[in-house]
Amino acid sequence: MDWVKGTFGTSIGKKQLMAVTGLGFIGFLTGHLLGNLTIYLGPESFNSYAEHLHALGPLVNMAEVGLLLFATVHISTGLLLFYQNYKARPVKYVGKKWAGGRTIFSATMPYTGVLILVFLIIHLKTFHFVDHDNQTISQIASNVFSSVGYVVFYTLSMVVVAFHVKHGFWSAFQTFGANHVKYMPAIFVLSAICAVVAGIGFGFLPVVSRLVL
Amino acid sequence: MTKKINLTLKVWRQKGAAHKGALETYSAQQISTDMSFLEMLDLVNEDLTLSGKEPIAFDHDCREGICGMCGAMVNGRAHGPEKGTTLCQLHMRHFSDGDTIMIEPWRAMAFKVVKDLVVDRSAFDKIIAAGGYVSVNTGGAPDANNIPVYAEDAELAMDAAQCIGCGACVASCPNASAMLFTSAKVSQLALLPQGKVEADKRVLSMLRCMDELGFGNCSNERECEAECPKEINITNIARMNRGFLKAALFSRHK
Ligand code: SF4
Ligand code: FES
Numbered sequence: 001m002d003w004v005k006g007t008f009g010t011s012i013g014k015k016q017l018m019a020v021t022g023l024g025f026i027g028f029l030t031g032h033l034l035g036n037l038t039i040y041l042g043p044e045s046f047n048s049y050a051e052h053l054h055a056l057g058p059l060v061n062m063a064e065v066g067l068l069l070f071a072t073v074h075i076s077t078g079l080l081l082f083y084q085n086y087k088a089r090p091v092k093y094v095g096k097k098w099a100g101g102r103t104i105f106s107a108t109m110p111y112t113g114v115l116i117l118v119f120l121i122i123h124l125k126t127f128h129f130v131d132h133d134n135q136t137i138s139q140i141a142s143n144v145f146s147s148v149g150y151v152v153f154y155t156l157s158m159v160v161v162a163f164h165v166k167h168g169f170w171s172a173f174q175t176f177g178a179n180h181v182k183y184m185p186a187i188f189v190l191s192a193i194c195a196v197v198a199g200i201g202f203g204f205l206p207v208v209s210r211l212v213l
Numbered sequence: 214m215t216k217k218i219n220l221t222l223k224v225w226r227q228k229g230a231a232h233k234g235a236l237e238t239y240s241a242q243q244i245s246t247d248m249s250f251l252e253m254l255d256l257v258n259e260d261l262t263l264s265g266k267e268p269i270a271f272d273h274d275c276r277e278g279i280c281g282m283c284g285a286m287v288n289g290r291a292h293g294p295e296k297g298t299t300l301c302q303l304h305m306r307h308f309s310d311g312d313t314i315m316i317e318p319w320r321a322m323a324f325k326v327v328k329d330l331v332v333d334r335s336a337f338d339k340i341i342a343a344g345g346y347v348s349v350n351t352g353g354a355p356d357a358n359n360i361p362v363y364a365e366d367a368e369l370a371m372d373a374a375q376c377i378g379c380g381a382c383v384a385s386c387p388n389a390s391a392m393l394f395t396s397a398k399v400s401q402l403a404l405l406p407q408g409k410v411e412a413d414k415r416v417l418s419m420l421r422c423m424d425e426l427g428f429g430n431c432s433n434e435r436e437c438e439a440e441c442p443k444e445i446n447i448t449n450i451a452r453m454n455r456g457f458l459k460a461a462l463f464s465r466h467k
Contacts, residue, residue, distance in 0.1 A: 174454070
């Protein structure tokens with residue numbers, strides 16, 4: 001088992017874990033967003049989407065366990081990397097300027113990551129761990145989004161998600177070693193598209209919910 | 214046109230690894246804009262020596278951008294603000310009269326300050342010793358061009374081989390990671406048929422050695438690529454990432 005530690009315990013190994021789980025989340029976000037777009041069609045469509053999803057039963061549970069596992073790996077590895085990288089430069093520069101490689105998206109990865117975790121906990125508490133027997137998902141959403149404060153928090157959180165995706169997406173490909181003259185420019189563009197789609201797609205849901213549900 | 218300029222320097226002075234360092238202010242008078250940055254420091258050091266003070270310690274050797282000895286953070290930038298140049302190739306014409314210049318050593322856990330601007334980069338030697346070579350049996354010299362090498366691969370290998378081991382990539386990386394250096398040293402060999410033979414073992418041992426030395430983890434910030442005086446590309450890091458995956462998951466080597 002030594003080779004397992006010698007693989008996933010190395011700096012590149014940890015990066016691979018971040019990349020695989022990160023791309024997994026982008027896959028999840030895509031599905032989540034597509035489902036949630038039914039909100040635009042009104043409460044019936046949204047409710048029926050939720051019912052169909054839950055009718056999948058064990059498949060949903062399996063996906064939930066998978067997501068939990070991915071989250072555990074992504075968060076713990078991310079925190080470990082943050083700590084190790086902090087320690088790798090014990091004496092900080094008095095004056096350091098960035099040369100144009102670093103972007104606001106890459107520089108804020110650990111912080112946007114923690115903010116997303118905070119959002120996730122609140123999001124699960126308000127949507128997942130609530131009474132699903134006596135109220136429909138539309139009712140839950142319209143209740144939650146009736147608070148202006150929550151709408152603002154939700155929308156800002158989606159901007160944070162977009163930031164995280166912008167660096168995370170292309171970064172995952174670089175980590176897999178898929179930096180290729182033919183495809184890298186496209187991956188960069190796709191990174192930006194994914195970020196904007198996630199930001200706008202999820203970001204407008206509270207407002208739309210208030211109008212439609 | 215040659216001009217003379219006057220500058221204020223804020224230089225990191227530190228007696229040794231165990232001592233605390235601090236920025237000291239010096240004035241550099243009548244500096245010709247034709248001078249290199251190191252010549253400017255030489256002049257300041259002459260004045261310091263004449264006035265009985267300890268001169269500023271800094272590393273240098275070739276003074277033409279090929280040895281990799283020089284290097285310091287100049288106004289927060291590795292080797293100064295110019296692209297694709299080492300500190301010895303930075304000329305004073307890029308500064309203006311009255312400028313204040315801050316000079317700090319490379320900072321990383323794996324690069325301890327020896328004195329003032331001199332840091333210990335022997336960690337790089339350890340990474341090379343871990344696998345940055347090809348094993349060659351002694352005997353008669355093999356024929357040149359015996360093994361065909363595709364010209365473009367040779368070019369890429371030469372691009373990677375341009376790395377002079379200066380350490381600017383580590384110094385400028387927000388995580389103090391040595392991935393650009395290590396990946397260049399892995400790539401210059403892995404791209405060629407002679408180097409492919411030991412590629413799997415090499416990438417595993419060089420990476421593990423790099424990790425043990427206390428360098429940070431690469432998070433694709435790309436500051437290294439922007440600051441490297443030899444403009445080593447991060448496609449080398451990608452090559453090392455996939456080389457590592459292949460070696461770790463599919464080769465015999467543990
Ligand atoms: S990769 Fe560039 S910055 Fe890093 S040691 Fe080599 S030459 Fe210096
Ligand atoms: S002194 Fe040799 S590279 Fe600058």
